[in-house]
Amino acid sequence: MKILDRYILTTFIKTFLSVFAILYFIFVLQGVWVFIAELAGKDLDVLTIVKFLFYYSPKMIPMVLPLSVLLASIMTFGDFSENYEFAAMKSAGISLQRAMRSLIIFILILAGISFWFVNDVAPKSEYKFVNLRKDILQTKPAMAITAGQFNDLGNINIKVDEKSGDRGQHLKNVTMHIKSNSNFENNTVIKAENGELETEDGSSILQLHLFNGNYYEDVSPSKNNNASQNKLPFVKTYFKKYTINIDLSEFDNSDEEKIEIANTASMMSVNQLNYTIDSLNNNFKDENKSNLDNLELRVNSQLSNQMKTKKDSVSQNNSDVIKLVDDQSRNTKIQIYRLASSNVESIFFTLKNNEQAMFEKQKNINRHYISFYEKFVVAFSCLLMFFIGAPLGAIIRKGGLGLPMVFAVLIFITYHFINTFGRKLAQENGIDPALGAWLSTLVLLPLAISFTSKATKDRGINSFDNIIYSVKEFFKKIFNKKQHKDVKHTTKHN
Structure with a gap:
């Protein structure tokens, strides 16, 4: 050089x-x-x-x-x-x-x-x-809960004063508010001296074990009793151990994570993408053909059933169908038209669903092509x-x-x-x-x-x-x- x-x-x-x-x-x-x-x-x-x-x-x-x-x-x-x-x-x-x-x-x-x-x-x-x-x-169940502040876990609002343990699984002074599914009000309050978080490998369920606490739940007063309208009664229950299962996947609203996990194309090499694209294209063609065959079979089957209800042997062409309908009474025509309209709506709904499903599959194929190039x-x-x-x-x-x-x-x-x-x-x-x-x-x-x-x-x-x-x-x-x-x-x- x-x-x-x-x-x-x-x-x-x-x-x-x-x-x-x-x-x-x-x-x-x-x-x-x-x-x-x-x-x-x-x-x-x-x-x-x-x-x-x-x-x-x-x-x-x-x-x-x-x-x-x-x-x-x-x-x-x-x-x-x-x-x-x-x-x-x-x-x-x-x-x-x-x-x-x-x-x-x-x-x-x-x-x-x-x-x-x-x-x-x-x-x-x-x-x-x-x-x-x-x-x-x-692996880190304590990540779902931060000490010293309220944490939203779906319909549960929880606060703990302290966390300890190698994974932060031990909790102290736990306060929980559980929202009602109907009016989204905090009708239930749980207070416990201690708690423990537990999860299993491969599971999205977080188990919360509470020890030595009280369970408070509001009770709606009777409408017929005017004297009870100004009162707010509640039920109090003491427990030594109370276990709550929390599904973490329900409140995981990270859209970016869902996209990245779904987009497995970014985790493949050129050879893997080439093989996967070929498989996806073949699957797309087979499913598209299967949808067309099923739709054709469904249309022919419904047409045949309608004709057989009135006549056992009628050639399946437009003139025979029109003649068959014209020969019926007014009430029978109304039933035939309603049945035909219902069948058309059902077929249209199936077509829209198939179209959406095939569009998503095409988008997945396109993602793999883009990652390849x-x-x-x-x-x-x-x-x-x-x-x-x-x-x-x-x-x-x-x-x-x-x-x-x-x-x-x-x-x-x-x-x-x-x-x-x-x-x-x-x-x-x-x-x-x-x-x-x-x-x-x-x-x-x-x-x-x-x-x-x-x-x-x-x-x-x-x-x-x-x-x-x-x-x-x-x-x-x-x-x-x-x-x-x-x-x-x-x-x-x-």
């Missing part, structure tokens, strides 16, 4: 690693903010929190890696242009393509590593992350962002974290918005999943070609400088006019 290639590659790698570390840390902190409700005040040990973040962090790679390549490219080549290092290279006969050669090889290697990561490492990490979130309430999109996006950032850095001739950061954020927001839009549209069967997954790269590909062409031919530098110069002059004129008016107004006032 020549000295120039080593210098360019070393400068880029240092910038890339610095940018990647900062952005990765920011995105992981954003993940902590998203799941703060699951982590804060739940008596989790440090190891569990570290595992939670460790399993979550690999899903940030598809966003952090392209942005890091883009920003590092703009900063590195912006520094080269700003310090006239590119001018020295060009005077020595070294073109932009020649300067980018070592970095192109590095980006190709990085793209291969990113594909391996999202294909092998990320699915396993996603699987462990989802199962860790799913099992946290089972995205593994290649992540690798290609690294190369795409490099060919956008490197020539753009040479054009704007600014290094550091100022102007390059602005351009990098704008380009990445555009990329991320188009990518999200394409995925959602493809998942809802609006466009082909392949187009939805590759839409962001297809939109930005002409930008990469244009920037690379302009920077190579030195056309973009002058034109971009002219644009910046024009903008500067425009704001300078506005500022000077405003300053002149202020001075003039001050002079008149004096």
